[in-house]
Amino acid sequence: NIEKHIYAVRAVILDIMRQVTEADLVTESFRIDLAEDIRIAMNATLESFEDFGGIEKVYFVEFIVQ
Numbered sequence: 491n492i493e494k495h496i497y498a499v500r501a502v503i504l505d506i507m508r509q510v511t512e513a514d515l516v517t518e519s520f521r522i523d524l525a526e527d528i529r530i531a532m533n534a535t536l537e538s539f540e541d542f543g544g545i546e547k548v549y550f551v552e553f554i555v556q
Contacts, residue, residue, distance in 0.1 A: 491536050491539070491540050491542065491544065492532075492536070492545075494539075494540075495535065495536060495539050495540075498535050498539065499532055499535055499536070502531045502532065502534075502535045503528055503531070503532070505531075506524070506527050506528055506531055507524075510524065515555060521550060521553070525547070525548040525549070525550065526548075528548045529545050529546075529547065529548045532545045532548070533545050
């Protein structure tokens with residue numbers, strides 16, 4: 491389902507990433523919180539199209555801060 495709606499999923503992820511502040515980056519739970527926010531948003535997006543989310547966990551394989 492992700493591949494079928496990849497543009498909508500990417501858009502919601504970018505919206506979340508755009509809201510991250512410098513203060514957020516220094517918190518101890520930043521990556522965990524960010525992953526959870528992305529998971530919730532991805533599931534909501536997929537549920538709006540397919541009535542099923544299915545994302546259980548988000549993993550970061552790379553993390554670059556500019």
